[in-house]
Amino acid sequence: MYLTSEQEKMLNGEHGEVLEKMFRLLVRLGDIYGADKMIPVGSVQVAGVSFKSIGMPGLEFLEDYAKKGATVKVLTFLNPAGMDMENWKDLGFPEDFAEKQIRVMNAFREMGIVVTSTCTPYLAGNLPGFGEHIAWSESSAVSFSNSVIGARTNREGGPSALAAALCGATPNYGLHLDENRKPNLVVNVNAELQNNADFGALGSFVGKIVKNKIPYFTGIKNINTDQLKALGAAMAASGAVALYHV
Known part of the structure; x- marks a missing residue:
């Protein structure tokens, strides 16, 4: 080093x-x-x-x-x-x-x-x-x-x-x-997410599955800062996701 x-x-x-x-x-x-x-x-x-x-x-x-x-x-x-x-x-x-x-x-x-x-x-x-x-x-x-x-x-x-x-x-x-920040898994979202709780539920579900991978979400049309926070916090809690892409 x-x-x-x-x-x-x-x-x-x-x-x-x-x-x-x-x-x-x-x-x-x-x-x-x-x-x-x-x-x-x-x-x-x-x-x-x-x-x-x-x-x-x-x-x-x-x-x-x-x-x-x-x-x-x-x-x-x-x-x-x-x-x-x-x-x-x-x-x-x-x-x-x-x-x-x-x-x-x-x-x-x-x-x-x-x-x-x-x-x-x-x-x-x-x-x-x-x-x-x-x-x-x-x-x-x-x-x-x-x-x-x-x-x-x-x-x-x-x-x-x-x-x-x-x-x-x-x-x-x-x-x-840079090379470690690329997504290595795609999550297709077909459901209509309306509030923070919905994004938290999605994050909790995805985190359990992907563990410490870097997911890329498709199908999310609108998302605000609080919803991004809820999504990320839930994935970090149920899994070990430290980076995701939307």
Whole structure:
């Protein structure tokens, strides 16, 4: 894999322990998928935000990196947390859980991450451009950014997304490449779809069948942005569709 001189410095630890570990993770990920180089990303969305998901090991990991001065290089948002951060008491969340969830959010905040927790970062100020390379985690957001906006991202895990945010780059493989964005399955739609629920039902059905393929839909005459979102989110949930064409 080709690395720039600056990237080689990160890999060799010249920019500190945190960036060395994070960049080494990206390099290994790139090696697994045959990436030829690293590419800069315009924004990141990090998953693994709920304390219920990451537990004490994840919390300690985040606090350790924040304490060591880890700072993101690009605009970075978070996936939803494990509770309502403002009304957790009224909703009956245990104080012990809430205390740890707040620590998780504080650690992310110290790293320069926008702690707006959302599945739709493109509606909250993180709107990528057409063709822009990004590193997002949430399945429906990945689908929307690839399919509707025309940005380029793989479906990142929490660690790889955080690494991309801290290093400002991601391996050049998968849906970042033109040849991997072509449809490989055609879905002919004969039914008349009228509302968001119809498109969600279609997406749920198709996702179960196509798994992680890239479907091309024919026969859809009119579709708005909310319906595109419903279609993509359902396919990402019932299957693993990260890109579709209409």
